[in-house]
Amino acid sequence: MQTKVLEYNEESIKYAASCIKNGDIVAIPTETVYGLAADAFNEKAVSKIFTAKGRPQDNPLIVHISDLKMMDNLVSDFSVTAKKIVDKFWPGPLTIILPKSPIVPDCVTAGLNTVAVRYPSHPVAQALIKASATPLAAPSANLSGKPSPTSAKHVFDDLNGNIEVILDGGVCEVGLESTVISIDDDKICVLRPGKITVDDLKTVTDNVTVDKAVLEGVTDSAQKVSSPGMKYKHYAPKADVYILDGDFEKFVEYANNNADKDTYGLVFDNEDKMLNIPCITIGDINDYNKHAQVLFDKLRELDDIGAKKVFARISSLDGVGLAVYNRLIRAAAFRVIKL
Ligand code: TXA
Numbered sequence: 620m621q622t623k624v625l626e627y628n629e630e631s632i633k634y635a636a637s638c639i640k641n642g643d644i645v646a647i648p649t650e651t652v653y654g655l656a657a658d659a660f661n662e663k664a665v666s667k668i669f670t671a672k673g674r675p676q677d678n679p680l681i682v683h684i685s686d687l688k689m690m691d692n693l694v695s696d697f698s699v700t701a702k703k704i705v706d707k708f709w710p711g712p713l714t715i716i717l718p719k720s721p722i723v724p725d726c727v728t729a730g731l732n733t734v735a736v737r738y739p740s741h742p743v744a745q746a747l748i749k750a751s752a753t754p755l756a757a758p759s760a761n762l763s764g765k766p767s768p769t770s771a772k773h774v775f776d777d778l779n780g781n782i783e784v785i786l787d788g789g790v791c792e793v794g795l796e797s798t799v800i801s802i803d804d805d806k807i808c809v810l811r812p813g814k815i816t817v818d819d820l821k822t823v824t825d826n827v828t829v830d831k832a833v834l835e836g837v838t839d840s841a842q843k844v845s846s847p848g849m850k851y852k853h854y855a856p857k858a859d860v861y862i863l864d865g866d867f868e869k870f871v872e873y874a875n876n877n878a879d880k881d882t883y884g885l886v887f888d889n890e891d892k893m894l895n896i897p898c899i900t901i902g903d904i905n906d907y908n909k910h911a912q913v914l915f916d917k918l919r920e921l922d923d924i925g926a927k928k929v930f931a932r933i934s935s936l937d938g939v940g941l942a943v944y945n946r947l948i949r950a951a952a953f954r955v956i957k958l
Pocket residue numbers: 649651652653654655678679680681714716728731733734735737757758759760795796797798799810811845846847848849
């Protein structure tokens with residue numbers, strides 16, 4: 620099977636919606652990353668997602684909606700705080716874990732009694748959900764273990780031959796996956812940081828915490844985690860990535876002294892000029908949104924150019940910086956060198 624890549628128009632949406640109705644899977648752009656979508660109520664279709672990605676069965680999927688009324692069939696309870704959060708941040712890059720309705724198939728939620736729901740703002744995602752007239756279960760459209768795809772090309776590189784069609788919506792604006800939160804009464808816990816930051820959430824309630832797996836990772840795969848996705852090796856490029864934690868002068872000294880033949884730097888704009896090793900840049904040091912947008916693309920580029928070792932810079936854990944660090948530390952398999 621050769622995977623078709625289709626531009627967004629009325630016809631391609633109609634075709635993609637017919638695929639969804641036939642129980643097939645379709646790759647779609649969202650404002651965060653590309654997703655691999657199936658009718659959330661069709662178990663056979665959902666199982667195709669797991670096969671195409673090589674995804675472990677115990678990692679649940681996010682269900683995407685294009686209308687708040689779709690929540691009625693998905694969740695059994697919707698707290699006052701959840702309502703406030705939804706009013707403020709949807710449509711947008713935020714996923715909420717809520718008690719599931721009994722009709723949501725177990726294969727979507729990996730047998731949990733909760734379901735992850737997101738209302739994406741991307742016009743192509745919204746158009747397809749509307750045309751399909753059903754919520755769409757969709758994980759990121761990468762092969763399991765690869766960085767999430769932020770362009771149709773990334774999806775094609777990973778899944779050509781495994782899926783019928785990719786809807787091309789250009790490069791994703793956010794570039795990192797949605798913020799995932801759980802809500803218990805008025806307590807919010809961030810399970811995966813993203814574009815919607817802790818400070819954004821604090822405008823709704825002061826009661827916001829960050830799950831410790833966000834920065835520490837999970838060492839024991841049998842360990843119980845709030846979000847199953849956190850226990851898997853993630854976003855891993857082929858190279859061994861090392862985060863060098865310290866100021867730039869020390870970075871230069873360490874990188875120049877410890878580089879081998881295929882070692883690259885993953886650094887901020889203009890820093891490459893001070894280093895003796897080849898570098899990939901990810902934007903101005905203070906532009907966290909830019910780092911978020913390009914990180915996965917740059918990790919893929921490092922694979923393409925055959926990098927064996929990567930020395931990466933980090934900026935700040937503030938705001939969207941926390942999400943960037945969370946993805947980078949996974950790409951680095953938690954190898955952090957304190958300078
Ligand atoms: O931006 C995004 O969220 C993208 C786009 C396509 O929407 N989707 C995405 O899906 O990143 P995925 O499957 O790659 O990541 C979903 C994460 C996983 O870590 C999963 O374990 C967690 O959400 N998750 C899903 N359902 C859950 C639940 N009921 N309880 C806890 N965590 C859940």
